[in-house]
Amino acid sequence: MTVAKPIISMRGVSKFFGQMAALNNVSLDVYPGEKVVIIGPSGSGKSTLLRSINRLESVDYGSIFVDGYDVRAENAKINAIREELGMVFQSFNLFPHMTVLRNLTLAPVKLRKTPKAEADAQAMKLLSKVDIRDKAHMYPAMLSGGQQQRVAIARALAMNPKIMLFDEPTSALDPETTGEVLDVMVTLAKEGMTMVVVTHEMGFAREVADRMVFMDQGEILEEGTPGHFFTSPQHPRLKKFMQQIL
Amino acid sequence: MDNAAMPDPENVPVRIEVTDGASIPDPKDPRIITAWSISLFGAILTLVLLCFCIPDRYVPIVKKLPEGIWITFQVTVFSIIFTIPLGCMVGLGRLSRFRPLNLLVSTYVEVIRGIPLLVQLFYIYYGMSKLLNVPAKVAAVVSLTFCYGAYMGEVFRAGISAIPKGQTEAARSLGFNRVQTMWYIILPQAWRTILPPVGNECIALLKDTSLISILAVPDLLRVAREHASTSFHYFETYTVVAIFFLIITLILSKCVSIMELRLSHYDRR
Ligand SMILES: Nc1ncnc2c1ncn2[C@@H]1O[C@H](COP(=O)(O)OP(=O)(O)OP(=O)(O)O)[C@@H](O)[C@H]1O
Numbered sequence: 001m002t003v004a005k006p007i008i009s010m011r012g013v014s015k016f017f018g019q020m021a022a023l024n025n026v027s028l029d030v031y032p033g034e035k036v037v038i039i040g041p042s043g044s045g046k047s048t049l050l051r052s053i054n055r056l057e058s059v060d061y062g063s064i065f066v067d068g069y070d071v072r073a074e075n076a077k078i079n080a081i082r083e084e085l086g087m088v089f090q091s092f093n094l095f096p097h098m099t100v101l102r103n104l105t106l107a108p109v110k111l112r113k114t115p116k117a118e119a120d121a122q123a124m125k126l127l128s129k130v131d132i133r134d135k136a137h138m139y140p141a142m143l144s145g146g147q148q149q150r151v152a153i154a155r156a157l158a159m160n161p162k163i164m165l166f167d168e169p170t171s172a173l174d175p176e177t178t179g180e181v182l183d184v185m186v187t188l189a190k191e192g193m194t195m196v197v198v199t200h201e202m203g204f205a206r207e208v209a210d211r212m213v214f215m216d217q218g219e220i221l222e223e224g225t226p227g228h229f230f231t232s233p234q235h236p237r238l239k240k241f242m243q244q245i246l
Numbered sequence: 247m248d249n250a251a252m253p254d255p256e257n258v259p260v261r262i263e264v265t266d267g268a269s270i271p272d273p274k275d276p277r278i279i280t281a282w283s284i285s286l287f288g289a290i291l292t293l294v295l296l297c298f299c300i301p302d303r304y305v306p307i308v309k310k311l312p313e314g315i316w317i318t319f320q321v322t323v324f325s326i327i328f329t330i331p332l333g334c335m336v337g338l339g340r341l342s343r344f345r346p347l348n349l350l351v352s353t354y355v356e357v358i359r360g361i362p363l364l365v366q367l368f369y370i371y372y373g374m375s376k377l378l379n380v381p382a383k384v385a386a387v388v389s390l391t392f393c394y395g396a397y398m399g400e401v402f403r404a405g406i407s408a409i410p411k412g413q414t415e416a417a418r419s420l421g422f423n424r425v426q427t428m429w430y431i432i433l434p435q436a437w438r439t440i441l442p443p444v445g446n447e448c449i450a451l452l453k454d455t456s457l458i459s460i461l462a463v464p465d466l467l468r469v470a471r472e473h474a475s476t477s478f479h480y481f482e483t484y485t486v487v488a489i490f491f492l493i494i495t496l497i498l499s500k501c502v503s504i505m506e507l508r509l510s511h512y513d514r515r
């Protein structure tokens with residue numbers, strides 16, 4: 001895996017909100033097929049890091065390349081780059097005025113000019129995959145949180161992204177429905193999807209992560225395998241964090 | 247590192263406070279006797295009774311006024327047709343990050359809101375008829391559109407900014423550009439939120455068309471004035487005018503209310 005070129009490459013990235021550095025000289029490489037789990041206390045810059053990859057947040061310093069494209073370039077084809085990056089949010093963000101099916105087909109039909117019948121068929125396949133096929137014609141408000149989040153994952157997958165970004169996908173869910181969303185994510189990981197996941201679900205991290213990243217105050221303080229994180233964390237703040245969370 | 251479950255912002259219905267115009271009946275109110283039904287049937291009943299009891303005074307009025315209603319109707323409909331897209335553009339302009347456009351539109355809103363409609367009507371009417379020699383009806387539609395475009399713009403702006411930021415982020419992360427996001431994701435949702443205030447502005451506009459009778463437009467009020475000045479039945483004539491306006495306004499507000507209900511299908515059951 002390490003011989004391949006990284007599909008995401010961040011170098012010396014900094015982002016300021018006023019005086020405060022939300023990202024402070026962050027460098028991170030993600031390789032094709034790799035699963036990276038980012039952890040860290042609230043306000044440590046995890047979301048900002050994730051959102052800077054698809055330029056939902058524009059950064060002030062450093063370079064970010066995704067699949068060879070310079071995300072920060074003035075003339076970057078940002079919409080084309082975003083099509084390669086699926087994103088799942090903590091608050092689902094489904095389009096409430098559209099049925100589940102249309103949530104999935106809108107982007108392929110409008111952006112890729114996929115014929116509607118084909119897009120529908122593909123969407124139904126994805127909905128089966130996240131085990132929610134029977135809700136295709138309902139509106140998001142009629143679904144539970146866990147169901148909505150599975151739809152959101154399917155919606156992101158409908159564009160056939162090369163990379164999936166997850167920002168605390170289960171934090172708004174109750175413990176029972178958290179499991180069903182994590183199951184979908186584990187399946188996706190096993191299929192070889194490149195994933196960058198911000199989460200506090202340590203069970204998921206242990207099972208799926210190739211590499212874990214610990215952030216605090218806008219910096220990456222430690223990187224390593226789950227084994228390393230769970231058994232021999234080095235940085236005092238990571239030690240403390242792991243104690244609190246486990 | 248507290249991650250208390252956040253309430254889903256999508257499920258909190260947004261409502262914009264209604265300030266003027268007419269009150270829109272609650273579409274989900276199942277009761278038969280409401281302020282709306284009392285007003286409507288009261289108005290119709292009064293009209294029928296008056297025509298029945300004092301036919302020689304009221305019947306000629308009721309026969310005469312419809313020609314004015316037709317003009318009022320035309321002016322209202324055309325003004326609404328032009329006002330809604332204008333309001334949408336004004337709202338978008340007010341939210342634009344392109345400073346010159348934003349300033350231009352904001353100034354327009356500021357200026358329009360600072361001048362009474364009646365003054366605008368005179369100003370545009372005489373301005374236009376002097377320069378372009380347009381018919382009074384057209385000048386009336388232009389003035390009303392200009393004025394209400396500014397108010398409608400504020401409604402659109404409020405409606406668009408009330409849509410949670412997550413919607414834009416989700417759309418952008420799928421690869422939609424700004425315009426596509428606005429068109430497919432934001433405006434359809436905003437439309438639902440702003441429908442009551444938009445309907446409200448339309449009703450206010452309908453009522454304000456009575457101002458055009460000051461110009462040489464033979465609308466409902468103008469026709470009534472002419473009738474009154476020849477028949478000397480001032481009180482009777484204006485009673486009928488009031489009842490007519492009331493009935494039209496009530497019907498319109500019901501239409502808005504029905505549309506609102508039809509657009510609410512994606513809310514939680
Ligand atoms: N739009 C913004 N304006 C100002 N400050 C911001 C903005 N977004 C984030 N911040 C600040 O940047 C820092 C990093 O925020 P970020 O959301 O990336 O943290 P996080 O690690 O994702 O936290 P959480 O676990 O709470 O989601 C925080 O201190 C936050 O207050």
Ligand SMILES: [Mg+2]
Binds near residue numbers: 046
């Ligand atoms: Mg976050």
